[in-house]
Amino acid sequence: MSILLKNCKIVITQNKERKILKDVDILIENGKIAKISKSIKENALETIDCSNKLVMPALFNAHTHSPMVLLRGYRDDQELEAWLKDVREIESKLKPKHIYAGALFACMEMIKTGTYCFVDMYFEMQEVAKAVSELGMKAFLGYGMVDFGNEEKRESEIKETIKFVKSMEKYSPNITPVLAPHAIYTCSKELLNWVNEFAKQKNLLKTIHVSETRKEVFECVKSHGLRPVEYLYKIGFLDENTILFHSSWVTKNEIKLIANAKSKVVHCPTSNMKLATAGAFPMREYLESNTIICLGTDGACSNNSLDMFREMKFAALLQKWFRWNGAEIKAQQVLDFATLNGAKAFGLNTGSIEIGKQANIAILNLEHYSLKPLLNPVSNIVYSATGDCVSDVIVEGKFVLRNGKLVNIQEEKIMKKFENQVKDLFRLNN
Ligand SMILES: [Zn+2]
Known part of the structure; x- marks a missing residue:
């Protein structure tokens, strides 16, 4: 299983120097971050265009x-x-x-x-x-x-x-x-x-x-x-x-x-x-x-x-x-x-986007109004962004959210089940 995040506009690495990278590719292999550099040539099972995305640790x-x-x-x-x-x-x-x-x-x-x-x-x-x-x-x-x-x-x-x-x-x-x-x-x-x-x-x-x-x-x-x-x-x-x-x-x-x-x-x-x-x-x-x-x-x-x-x-x-x-x-x-x-x-080898770290990544949509202007990306993330900016989430090298939709279960099923159980709990009639 491999994923290539191509042309990531902004990458909040959270590495020791808290570096923010621009226009780089990120290769994820076997659940881990394998490579971060400009124009990665390797083929991946899935290649995602991130030219309008901000990539950060989940x-x-x-x-x-x-x-x-x-x-x-x-x-x-x-x-x-x-x-x-x-x-x-x-x-x-x-x-x-x-x-x-x-x-x-x-x-x-x-x-x-x-x-x-x-x-x-x-x-x-x-x-x-x-x-x-x-x-x-x-x-x-x-x-x-x-x-x-x-x-x-x-x-x-x-x-x-x-x-x-x-x-x-x-x-x-x-x-x-x-x-x-x-x-x-x-x-x-x-x-x-x-x-x-x-x-x-x-x-x-x-x-x-x-x-x-x-x-x-x-x-x-x-x-x-x-x-x-x-x-x-x-x-x-x-x-x-x-x-x-x-x-x-x-x-x-x-x-x-x-x-x-x-x-x-x-x-x-x-x-x-x-x-x-x-x-x-x-x-x-x-x-x-x-x-x-x-x-x-x-x-x-x-x-x-x-x-x-x-x-x-x-x-x-x-x-x-x-x-x-x-x-x-x-x-x-x-x-x-x-x-x-x-x-x-909690003893996990993650929390930053660095080679060898487990790939737990959130991808944000730079089209979202709260990320404009992007004078200081970290400031945008903390003070103006909300979860609404998130388009994709990768957990241990696998997508669990893709283009805003859950990958593993249909959201409608979760909603229906939830609404039914809330009704049951509170004995609501409609
Ligand atoms: Zn508590």
Whole structure:
């Protein structure tokens, strides 16, 4: 299998020098980038004219709950506690058929907006894996564990996790299972300790929500005498295989603990702003500590989009607004978060367009109004482009989106299934 991207007008390489190339060809062979140069002569199975295209690394969505796209627009504009109560109530009605339809739809939305890989936490994750595999994406999937301190529940969650990890073997290497205890306030110390041991035993990554809201921090201090990150450090949960979602309400000391442990953080600016978790992610301090920052959309119920282009924009704007400084964060830095850092944090040999790297590529249509004028392509990508600019997506050397259409499944089928399951879930009559 080989693809030749001919006459690429602009290539955002994301290489060490962050070079932007003009009018070059890119040859993709066996899932990898084999050659980048002017006028490549080799023949490829497929040759695509990119003379009016911008070619860039595809995006990595480092935190979402994909099936929650079923609940997009559900109970918006409420206070956090009321929102959570309503969402949990409808989530208790979700069946595997809903999860599958939701995950298919979410994968479609992510592919069409230039994302090749995502990190998910939810339940009925076998259904999500099916969807990911059918659409040809990559994903890190975690069964969201909660025990609320109940021993019986803990045992069943552990069994479910072991079963889930085993069941993902058949999807390797495109789908990788991760361990996903939900949060400190929903998981006992015993459960977190088990996760820690199991992760070491099986060499798995651990993901967890932490310090998303101020309330959560106060409650942790009240019950454990420590702030959330201090608590995770004390029980030995923080290491280089730990990925912390949100981690916004943290002190400088907590950032030091994260940095020393080489844990990674995932910032979800839109969800934080929409749910009014207050304050802002301390990006400057994380950058100073050399912690790897990734970007995620969170679920479509708290975003309400899975478009990583929008997420990059909000990540930059939030910091500028928060620090009263237009120069606080640059477009190039947030593009790094959404490409190189996702790959680095999750151990993938990709995130840039360089020879030998796995070919995960998004191709943007330069005819789109938001890419004109193109005085600074990276600035256009972060501040004016949306997923609507994406025409093609390549995952590991294979097209999954071609001329705006999914390659592996008919979009109409996904839409129909999704609409039927939304009707079923909400008992709508028309
Ligand atoms: Zn989340």
